[in-house]
Amino acid sequence: MTDFSQAFGVAFQLLIRGDDALYEIIFLSLRVSLTATLIACVIGLPLGAALATLSFRGKWLLTVVTNTLMGMPPVVLGLILYMALSNAGPFGWLQLLYTPGAMILAQTLLIIPIVTALTRQIIDDNWLDYREQLHSLCVPRFAAIQTLLWDTRASLLTVAMAGFARAISEVGAVIVVGGNINHLTRVMTTAIALETSKGELALALALGMVLLLISLMINASVLSAKGHTSR
Amino acid sequence: MNTTATPARRNVQLPLQVRALSYQVQGRQLLSPLNLSIDSTGISIMLGPNGAGKSLLLRLLHGLLKPDSGSILWNQQSIGELSVRMQQSMVFQKPVLLRRSVAANIDYVLKLRNKASTQRRDELLHSAGLADKSAQPARSLSGGEQQRLAIARALATSPAVLFLDEPTASLDPEATSHIEHQVHQAARAGIKVIMVTHDLSQARRLAHDVIFMSYGTIAEHSSAGLFFSNPASVAGKTWLSSYLQPSQTNSPSHD
Numbered sequence: 001m002t003d004f005s006q007a008f009g010v011a012f013q014l015l016i017r018g019d020d021a022l023y024e025i026i027f028l029s030l031r032v033s034l035t036a037t038l039i040a041c042v043i044g045l046p047l048g049a050a051l052a053t054l055s056f057r058g059k060w061l062l063t064v065v066t067n068t069l070m071g072m073p074p075v076v077l078g079l080i081l082y083m084a085l086s087n088a089g090p091f092g093w094l095q096l097l098y099t100p101g102a103m104i105l106a107q108t109l110l111i112i113p114i115v116t117a118l119t120r121q122i123i124d125d126n127w128l129d130y131r132e133q134l135h136s137l138c139v140p141r142f143a144a145i146q147t148l149l150w151d152t153r154a155s156l157l158t159v160a161m162a163g164f165a166r167a168i169s170e171v172g173a174v175i176v177v178g179g180n181i182n183h184l185t186r187v188m189t190t191a192i193a194l195e196t197s198k199g200e201l202a203l204a205l206a207l208g209m210v211l212l213l214i215s216l217m218i219n220a221s222v223l224s225a226k227g228h229t230s231r
Numbered sequence: 232m233n234t235t236a237t238p239a240r241r242n243v244q245l246p247l248q249v250r251a252l253s254y255q256v257q258g259r260q261l262l263s264p265l266n267l268s269i270d271s272t273g274i275s276i277m278l279g280p281n282g283a284g285k286s287l288l289l290r291l292l293h294g295l296l297k298p299d300s301g302s303i304l305w306n307q308q309s310i311g312e313l314s315v316r317m318q319q320s321m322v323f324q325k326p327v328l329l330r331r332s333v334a335a336n337i338d339y340v341l342k343l344r345n346k347a348s349t350q351r352r353d354e355l356l357h358s359a360g361l362a363d364k365s366a367q368p369a370r371s372l373s374g375g376e377q378q379r380l381a382i383a384r385a386l387a388t389s390p391a392v393l394f395l396d397e398p399t400a401s402l403d404p405e406a407t408s409h410i411e412h413q414v415h416q417a418a419r420a421g422i423k424v425i426m427v428t429h430d431l432s433q434a435r436r437l438a439h440d441v442i443f444m445s446y447g448t449i450a451e452h453s454s455a456g457l458f459f460s461n462p463a464s465v466a467g468k469t470w471l472s473s474y475l476q477p478s479q480t481n482s483p484s485h486d
Contacts, residue, residue, distance in 0.1 A: 132295055133327040137340060137388065138317050147339075151330040 007205035036107035048119025069113035078176030106173035252301035273439035320390035326381035334365040359383040375406025
């Protein structure tokens with residue numbers, strides 16, 4: 001109980017005091033996770049819509065694989081990326097390992113299946129209603145996908161939020177490919193892991209509360225925006 | 232309300248020619264081989280009991296479904312050709328409106344056909360009695376208003392043929408009257424209207440000719456006057472006298 005009561009005080013002090021190290025970690029966390037979410041949405045939204053509306057060989061298999069990859073353990077993905085990005089790996093020449101770039105890549109790959117699978121389901125449900133109408137209006141398939149993405153934007157915002165939540169709360173992949181290097185690749189989750197291992201439970205818990213507070217603010221903003229777009 | 236339905240493209244020469252058309256699902260024959268010719272003008276009404284195949288035939292005529300056999304020709308051109316389908320529009324029983332404003336629903340179609348015009352959009356909305364609701368979200372309209380918007384949107388494609396699948400089902404008399412006014416306007420502007428309805432009095436008000444369907448076949452196709460005064464088919468007579476033949480209410484529904 002002491003840790004819990006201390007944690008609130010420490011979290012409050014950290015935020016009020018304007019601790020530079022903390023804000024550096026917060027900004028890096030946001031930069032990495034928001035960038036990963038943006039890239040995953042740019043790839044996953046049209047991919048999910050295409051999966052829902054197009055007919056092609058292997059569609060069923062691709063859907064199953066996408067759904068399965070939603071459950072990819074982050075640490076496994078981190079390990080695969082580590083092997084690929086290390087000097088001995090095929091992408092070692094990129095020199096990405098232990099950089100924020102590698103962390104963005106890891107989180108992007110982690111949430112693309114989530115964005116794609118959830119988008120596919122939402123578009124598929126709406127496609128049942130829209131298909132005949134859009135077909136009747138002779139809307140080309142690409143334009144039909146654009147129409148569906150726009151018309152389901154409120155639901156897709158939730159998908160983006162689910163992706164962001166997965167990214168910002170992830171620790172396994174970023175700690176492997178980022179290395180948790182102070183002032184370079186340390187983010188909220190890796191900092192929490194570090195403080196926990198050092199026995200600084202109150203500080204770790206405080207960082208967790210700050211992380212939750214950030215998520216709360218972002219979700220509130222998105223929910224507010226969603227209210228304007230839902231009709 | 233003004234007449235805003237753009238005069239249909241006159242280069243489309245009907246009649247519609249349907250030859251030996253049939254449709255089946257999982258071995259079940261929903262439409263028996265049927266033949267049909269429809270004139271290029273006026274309002275053709277499809278009548279018949281539930282499950283007779285009216286909505287199914289409408290979808291086949293519009294090219295939303297592919298028949299198992301037979302042919303559908305508009306102006307000697309197959310329904311499968313995009314140029315033919317671009318000259319047709321359809322309004323469904325449950326309108327599917329885009330999740331955007333009333334005006335944006337019309338703009339969407341005008342832009343799609345490279346005919347974006349605020350004047351044309353305003354004309355269509357005025358005709359539908361929705362000019363004062365152009366900024367409202369389309370899905371916040373009442374059922375009748377939504378259907379009027381759906382018809383206005385269909386007319387935005389400047390169709391030669393307008394298919395209507397029970398557009399007034401579950402609407403109140405006032406909303407029904409608005410829709411019928413739009414249908415009349417469209418027909419007067421030279422658009423061929425082919426409409427499914429279960430409302431006998433509506434059919435009497437609108438029909439120039441009646442296609443009466445029963446058990447997946449066309450039992451009768453005759454002028455409205457003839458059909459309502461002295462139907463040629465037994466099925467038509469029975470249906471008119473009882474409005475709904477009890478023995479057919481149990482037949483599988485694919486309307």
